[in-house]
Amino acid sequence: METATIAPPIKSEEYFINMGPQHPATHGVLRLLLTLDGEIIKKVEPDLGYIHRSIEKMCERNSYQQIIHLTDRLDYLSSHINNEAVCLAVEAALGVEVPERVKVVRTILDELIRISSHCLWWGVMGMDLGALTSYFYAFRDREMINDIFEETCGARLTMNYNVPGGLMHDIHPNFVARTREFLAHFKTKLPEYDRLLTDNVIFQKRTKGVGVLSRQDAIAFGASGPVGRASGYSCDVRVHHPYSALPKVTFKEALRTEGDSFARYQVRIQEMWESVAIIEQLIDAIPEGPHQVATDAVIKLPKGEFYQKVETARGELGVFIISTGTKNPYRLKFRSPGFSNLSLLNHIAVGGKIGDLVATMATLDLVIPDIDR
Amino acid sequence: MSNDALQALIGSWFPEPEADKLQCSTEGSQYLTISLDPAYLSGLMERLKSSPETQFDYLFCLTGVDWGKELGVVYHLESTTHRHILVVKVQTADREEPCFDSVSHLWPTANFHEREVFDFFGIRFRNHPNLKKLFLTDEWEGYPLRKDYTDEVNMIVK
Amino acid sequence: MxxxxxxxxxxxxxxxxxxxxxxxxxxxxxxxxxxxxxxxxxxxxxxxxxxxxxxxxxxxxxxxxxxxxxxxxxxxxxxxxxxxxKELTGTVRADKFLFNLAPYFVIITALMALAVLPFSQSMQVFDINIGLFFLIALSSVGVIGILLAGWGSNNKYAMIGAMRSGVQTISYELSVGLSLVTMVLLAGSLQLSQIVEVQKSGWLIVQGHIPALIAFMIFMIAGTAETNRAPFDLVEAESELGAGFHTEYSGMKFAYFFLAEFINMFIIAAIAVIVFFGAWLSPFGITESLPWLGVFWFLGKTFLVVLLMMWFRWTFPRLRVDQLLTLEWKYLLPLNLANLVLMAVTVWLNLTIQF
Structure with a gap:
C-alpha cells in the first residue's frame, strides 16, 4: 500500500485464538488454532478428532451390508452418494450388473441430494456473512427434497436406500410427480437466490478475491468438487469416471478460473442448475424393471483391492476396499473430500482478515463428520 | 497411457540390479499397482511427478495398511493431464519404528494424510514438516487402526 | 436550559x-x-x-x-x-469493576438521549439550545461502555469486538455529525424545538431537496453503523466472534446491552425524523388543530424509519472491517463535505423549497 513507507512506532504482538470446537463459523466441532496479528491471520492450524468415530475400524468388523449404514454418517449431507460409493465398489468387485432402473433412480437421487446439500450450504453461507434470511429461503426448498426422500427412502437425512445389487425397495408411486413438482418450483426460486445474495454488492465485496486458490495448488492439495472446479481444475468424477446413469446424460461441468470464494460460490449455484438439468433428462424415462438383483445373504468379495470414486456434493469421495476374500473388508479407507479441502485452508486463509476466514470456510463447505470419519 | 505402457516405462527407469526391488501387477485391482522397496520410494515418486510422460500430479488417496506382519502405505496417483492412474505400495516389516520417506513436498495434500497415517498406524514419515497427532490426543497410547490394537473399554470384539 | x-x-x-x-x-x-x-x-x-x-x-x-x-x-x-x-456469570480473571460498569454506560447514555427528544409540541422534558449537539455527544459516550465490556471481560473475542466498535464509532460519528451539520445549516438552529418549528413551512427533506436527500442517506448509513446493527454489526458478528463484546455477559447485564441496542436504534430513527421529517408535525398540517396527535405522528414516522433499519438488517450481509473503514473515509466523508458545501450554496442562493 502507499502508506507503508513510514513504519509505525507501535509494537504489535501476535496472539492465539481458539476458533472452535464450539464456534458458529466452524459448522460443527472443528477446532482451528488461529495465530493473529490484530485482525490479520498469520496461521491457521486445524485440530481434528472431536467427533472421530473410527468408522474405518468399525468397517473392518462389519459385513458389506452393514458398512452402508456407517457411510451415511460420513458426509451426512450427501448420504445417498456415500451409500452408492460402497455399493458400486461391492458390485464392481462381485461383477454384478445392476438393472437400468436402479442406475437411473440412483442418479436422480444423487442429484436431488446434491441440490439439497447445496441449498443448505447456500443458506449457511449467507448466515456466515451475516445475512440470516438466506437460511430460511434455502430450507424452504430443501424441505421439499427431504419430503421426497422421506416418501421413497423412509428417511430424511440418513437414507441408507442403496444396497449392494440395487435399491432397498422400489420408488414410491408419488416419486416422479413430486420430483417434477420440485423441479418446477426450484427453477423459479433459484433466480431468487441470485437476487438475494449473488447480486448483492456487499456479498460480492466480501467474497471476490478472498481465499484465492490457484489451479496448480488446487491439484497439489488434492482439492476436489466445487473447490477444485472454481480454480479451473476439471475434477468432476461424474465427467471423468462416470458411474450409474451418468453416461446417459449430458451436462456442463461448472468451471470457473478465478479460484476465489465468489468463484466457489458461483460453481455451486451453477451446479444446482446442472443437477436440475440432469434430473430433467432422467425423470420422464425411468426404465421399468426390477429394483434389485439378488445377491448372496453373506457377501464375500474376492481377494483383491477395489477402488471406487464418486462425486459427492463436496467433491471426490473414494472408497478403497482391501479384501482377503472374507465377509468383512480387511481394510476400508474413505478418501473424504472435506479432509483434503481442509488441508488447504491454511494456504489460502493466511493474510486475510477474520471475516475473510469465515467467508473462505463457508465456501470450502466443510462437513466435520466427513473430515473426522 | 495404458497400464502396459506405464509398466514398461517405469520398469525402464530401474537398471537391472535393482529391478527385483520393484514389482508391477494388475492382478486383483483395476489399477496398475507397483510395490517397491521403501528405499526407492522418494526417487520413484519424484520421477513419477516430474516426468512429462507420467505427470502424476494428483495424489488422491493415501492409505495406511496393517498387513498383519508388515505395515504399509498405499498411494493412489492420478495425472490430470493424461488421466491415468497408478497405485504405489510400500511396506516394512519393522513394527516398532516403521518409517518411510514423506511425499508431502511433492503433493502438499500428503501433509494431512501422512499425519493421519501416523496417528492410526504409528508410521513415521521422514522429512515431514509437521508430523504430530492430528485426530488423537497427544497422550493416546497405541495405534488404533493396527490389527493388534486392543481396547477393552471402547472396542466391541465379536 | x-x-x-x-x-x-x-x-x-x-x-x-x-x-x-x-x-x-x-x-x-x-x-x-x-x-x-x-x-x-x-x-x-x-x-x-x-x-x-x-x-x-x-x-x-x-x-x-x-x-x-x-x-x-x-x-x-x-x-x-x-x-x-438468570444468574449473572463472569470470567475468572475479568476486571470486575469495569466488567460491571460497562452495561450502565451503555444503558444510561441511551436513556439520557431520550430526554431531549420532542415527542410532541409539549412533550419534551429537556429542550436545551444545543439539543442536536447533545445527542451527537451522547451517542459517542455509549462506545465507552462497549470498550469497557470488551476490555473487562478478559476474553479475546470480546476484545476484538470492542476494538472494532471503537474503530467503527469513531469513524462513523464524523458522518453522523457532518450530515446533521448539513441540516443545521438549513434549519439554522441546534435546538430541537426550533428545528421542528422551521419545518412548519415544509419538512427539511423537502426544503433542502437534493443535498437534504444526500444527507439523509448518509445519516441512515452512518446511523446504522453507530448502532452497531447489520450490515455494520462487526462488533458482535456472531459467525466471527461468537457474540463479540457481550460474549461473557449473562442475565440482566446482557439484557441491558440488548435493550440499549434497540433504544439506540429508536434514537437514531427519532433523530432522522426530527431533522428530516418534521418530528411531530403532520404531513401537510392535516391534524394541526389536534396538537396531542403529534406524539402519534412522531412515533409513526420513527417506526417507519426503524422498519427501514430492520429491512437493512435482514437483507444485507455484513461488511468486513477494512471495507467498513474504506466506505467511511473514502466515500462517505468526502461526499459529506461536498454535500455540506452544496447545502451552504443552496441556502445562500435561497434555492430551498418552502410552502
Missing part, C-alpha cells in the same frame, strides 16, 4: 405546585418524569424487540413469536423476566 415546565401535562404541573412548596414540587416532578421516561424506555425497548422479531419472521417466511399473549405480544416481556431471573 431547563424549560420552565418540566412536566408536559400542565394540569399535573400546576397541581403539584399548588400542593407542595416549590422546591419539593420540583423534586417530585423530576421523580415523576424519571419514572415516566423509564417506563417509556422499557416499553419501547420491549416493543422494538418484539417488532424486530415479527419483522424478521415476515422476511424469513416464518411466523415469529406467537404463543405468549395475543399473537405473541407478551413474548419479550416473558424473555425479560427470564433474563431477570
Amino acid at each position: 431547563l424549560t420552565s415546565s418540566l412536566l408536559f401535562i400542565p394540569s399535573l404541573h400546576d397541581f403539584l405546585f399548588s400542593l407542595l412548596p416549590p422546591g419539593l414540587a420540583k423534586g417530585a416532578e423530576m421523580v415523576l418524569v424519571g419514572i415516566i421516561y423509564l417506563t417509556i424506555f422499557a416499553v419501547a425497548g420491549l416493543f422494538l424487540v418484539l417488532l424486530e422479531r415479527k419483522v424478521a419472521a415476515r422476511f424469513q417466511l416464518r411466523l415469529g413469536p406467537n404463543r405468549v399473549g395475543y399473537g405473541g405480544s407478551m413474548q419479550t416481556l416473558a424473555d425479560a423476566l427470564k433474563l431477570l431471573s
Whole structure:
C-alpha cells in the first residue's frame, strides 16, 4: 500500500485464538488454532478428532451390508452418494450388473441430494456473512427434497436406500410427480437466490478475491468438487469416471478460473442448475424393471483391492476396499473430500482478515463428520 | 497411457540390479499397482511427478495398511493431464519404528494424510514438516487402526 | 436550559405546585418524569424487540413469536423476566469493576438521549439550545461502555469486538455529525424545538431537496453503523466472534446491552425524523388543530424509519472491517463535505423549497 513507507512506532504482538470446537463459523466441532496479528491471520492450524468415530475400524468388523449404514454418517449431507460409493465398489468387485432402473433412480437421487446439500450450504453461507434470511429461503426448498426422500427412502437425512445389487425397495408411486413438482418450483426460486445474495454488492465485496486458490495448488492439495472446479481444475468424477446413469446424460461441468470464494460460490449455484438439468433428462424415462438383483445373504468379495470414486456434493469421495476374500473388508479407507479441502485452508486463509476466514470456510463447505470419519 | 505402457516405462527407469526391488501387477485391482522397496520410494515418486510422460500430479488417496506382519502405505496417483492412474505400495516389516520417506513436498495434500497415517498406524514419515497427532490426543497410547490394537473399554470384539 | 415546565401535562404541573412548596414540587416532578421516561424506555425497548422479531419472521417466511399473549405480544416481556431471573456469570480473571460498569454506560447514555427528544409540541422534558449537539455527544459516550465490556471481560473475542466498535464509532460519528451539520445549516438552529418549528413551512427533506436527500442517506448509513446493527454489526458478528463484546455477559447485564441496542436504534430513527421529517408535525398540517396527535405522528414516522433499519438488517450481509473503514473515509466523508458545501450554496442562493 502507499502508506507503508513510514513504519509505525507501535509494537504489535501476535496472539492465539481458539476458533472452535464450539464456534458458529466452524459448522460443527472443528477446532482451528488461529495465530493473529490484530485482525490479520498469520496461521491457521486445524485440530481434528472431536467427533472421530473410527468408522474405518468399525468397517473392518462389519459385513458389506452393514458398512452402508456407517457411510451415511460420513458426509451426512450427501448420504445417498456415500451409500452408492460402497455399493458400486461391492458390485464392481462381485461383477454384478445392476438393472437400468436402479442406475437411473440412483442418479436422480444423487442429484436431488446434491441440490439439497447445496441449498443448505447456500443458506449457511449467507448466515456466515451475516445475512440470516438466506437460511430460511434455502430450507424452504430443501424441505421439499427431504419430503421426497422421506416418501421413497423412509428417511430424511440418513437414507441408507442403496444396497449392494440395487435399491432397498422400489420408488414410491408419488416419486416422479413430486420430483417434477420440485423441479418446477426450484427453477423459479433459484433466480431468487441470485437476487438475494449473488447480486448483492456487499456479498460480492466480501467474497471476490478472498481465499484465492490457484489451479496448480488446487491439484497439489488434492482439492476436489466445487473447490477444485472454481480454480479451473476439471475434477468432476461424474465427467471423468462416470458411474450409474451418468453416461446417459449430458451436462456442463461448472468451471470457473478465478479460484476465489465468489468463484466457489458461483460453481455451486451453477451446479444446482446442472443437477436440475440432469434430473430433467432422467425423470420422464425411468426404465421399468426390477429394483434389485439378488445377491448372496453373506457377501464375500474376492481377494483383491477395489477402488471406487464418486462425486459427492463436496467433491471426490473414494472408497478403497482391501479384501482377503472374507465377509468383512480387511481394510476400508474413505478418501473424504472435506479432509483434503481442509488441508488447504491454511494456504489460502493466511493474510486475510477474520471475516475473510469465515467467508473462505463457508465456501470450502466443510462437513466435520466427513473430515473426522 | 495404458497400464502396459506405464509398466514398461517405469520398469525402464530401474537398471537391472535393482529391478527385483520393484514389482508391477494388475492382478486383483483395476489399477496398475507397483510395490517397491521403501528405499526407492522418494526417487520413484519424484520421477513419477516430474516426468512429462507420467505427470502424476494428483495424489488422491493415501492409505495406511496393517498387513498383519508388515505395515504399509498405499498411494493412489492420478495425472490430470493424461488421466491415468497408478497405485504405489510400500511396506516394512519393522513394527516398532516403521518409517518411510514423506511425499508431502511433492503433493502438499500428503501433509494431512501422512499425519493421519501416523496417528492410526504409528508410521513415521521422514522429512515431514509437521508430523504430530492430528485426530488423537497427544497422550493416546497405541495405534488404533493396527490389527493388534486392543481396547477393552471402547472396542466391541465379536 | 431547563424549560420552565418540566412536566408536559400542565394540569399535573400546576397541581403539584399548588400542593407542595416549590422546591419539593420540583423534586417530585423530576421523580415523576424519571419514572415516566423509564417506563417509556422499557416499553419501547420491549416493543422494538418484539417488532424486530415479527419483522424478521415476515422476511424469513416464518411466523415469529406467537404463543405468549395475543399473537405473541407478551413474548419479550416473558424473555425479560427470564433474563431477570438468570444468574449473572463472569470470567475468572475479568476486571470486575469495569466488567460491571460497562452495561450502565451503555444503558444510561441511551436513556439520557431520550430526554431531549420532542415527542410532541409539549412533550419534551429537556429542550436545551444545543439539543442536536447533545445527542451527537451522547451517542459517542455509549462506545465507552462497549470498550469497557470488551476490555473487562478478559476474553479475546470480546476484545476484538470492542476494538472494532471503537474503530467503527469513531469513524462513523464524523458522518453522523457532518450530515446533521448539513441540516443545521438549513434549519439554522441546534435546538430541537426550533428545528421542528422551521419545518412548519415544509419538512427539511423537502426544503433542502437534493443535498437534504444526500444527507439523509448518509445519516441512515452512518446511523446504522453507530448502532452497531447489520450490515455494520462487526462488533458482535456472531459467525466471527461468537457474540463479540457481550460474549461473557449473562442475565440482566446482557439484557441491558440488548435493550440499549434497540433504544439506540429508536434514537437514531427519532433523530432522522426530527431533522428530516418534521418530528411531530403532520404531513401537510392535516391534524394541526389536534396538537396531542403529534406524539402519534412522531412515533409513526420513527417506526417507519426503524422498519427501514430492520429491512437493512435482514437483507444485507455484513461488511468486513477494512471495507467498513474504506466506505467511511473514502466515500462517505468526502461526499459529506461536498454535500455540506452544496447545502451552504443552496441556502445562500435561497434555492430551498418552502410552502
